[in-house]
Amino acid sequence: MFERYNMTDNKLFVLYMIYRFHLPLEREELIQTALKEGWMNYFDLQQSLVELSEQGLIGTENLIQLTDQGMEVLNYFYTRVLFSKREMVGRYVETNRAKLVTQSQASAELTEGPLGVRVKLTMRDGEVTLLQLTMEELTMDKARRMAERWKSAPLEVYHEMIQMLAGE
Numbered sequence: 001m002f003e004r005y006n007m008t009d010n011k012l013f014v015l016y017m018i019y020r021f022h023l024p025l026e027r028e029e030l031i032q033t034a035l036k037e038g039w040m041n042y043f044d045l046q047q048s049l050v051e052l053s054e055q056g057l058i059g060t061e062n063l064i065q066l067t068d069q070g071m072e073v074l075n076y077f078y079t080r081v082l083f084s085k086r087e088m089v090g091r092y093v094e095t096n097r098a099k100l101v102t103q104s105q106a107s108a109e110l111t112e113g114p115l116g117v118r119v120k121l122t123m124r125d126g127e128v129t130l131l132q133l134t135m136e137e138l139t140m141d142k143a144r145r146m147a148e149r150w151k152s153a154p155l156e157v158y159h160e161m162i163q164m165l166a167g168e
Helices: 007-021 027-037 042-054 068-080 083-095 097-105 140-152 154-166
Strands: 106-113 116-125 128-137
Touching: 007 027, 007 042, 007 068, 007 083, 027 042, 027 083, 083 097, 106 140, 106 154, 116 140, 128 140, 128 154, 140 154
Parallel strands: none
Antiparallel strands: 106 116, 116 128
């Protein structure tokens, strides 16, 4: 299932994945996709992400995306990413484009807050933030359920909120 490559090839492949998705991605989303599709094993992927971030090739503030330096490196070493791996990622992106766009528009962050767990739900359209809602929840379980619901059907939840607030 997973093929082992040297660390340089792994990092180039991660740069290619991020580039090919054409969207900023949540770290967990990238990891889950790569594991589910059998592109890399968990430990190599995590190590690659850490090193790429430390080297300034990817930005990992809230969402993972290529930096200008990361794009330069990928452009220079593009041919070192195996054609078969580029094809796998390309097929996945084409097949799942609508899902990827929807997922990239919505994010959920859980952090410790003064009253328990803080849930921050965000809906974006490109660079524009359409909605940002921050709530304090008392239990991690409830906070996780809220984040999962938000991430599983963000447009539906967003439209329900808008209709409810507008009294429609």
